[in-house]
Amino acid sequence: MIPLACKISLNDAVRTVVTGMTVEQLLADMKLQPRFLAVELNRRVVPRADHATTRLADGDRVEIVTLVGGG
Secondary structure (H helix, E strand, O other): OOOOEEEEEEOOEEEEEEOOOEHHHHHHHOOOOHHHEEEEEOOEEOOHHHOOOOEOOOOOEEEEEEOOOOO
16 A cells, blocks of 8 residues: 655655655645756756656655845
């Protein structure tokens, strides 16, 4: 039987998500715009083109960094 939820580390905080949730779904759930951030999954950058197909699993470490412009 596949568990309905799994625990991930999101920016060093434990978060429970639906098993198989994609990066795209996580960002939508958090109301974040992918255009303005970078996502790292288990120490590897996830290209924006792969957000919809990259699924999260129990124990994954996710880092979301917001890009800030300035000058």
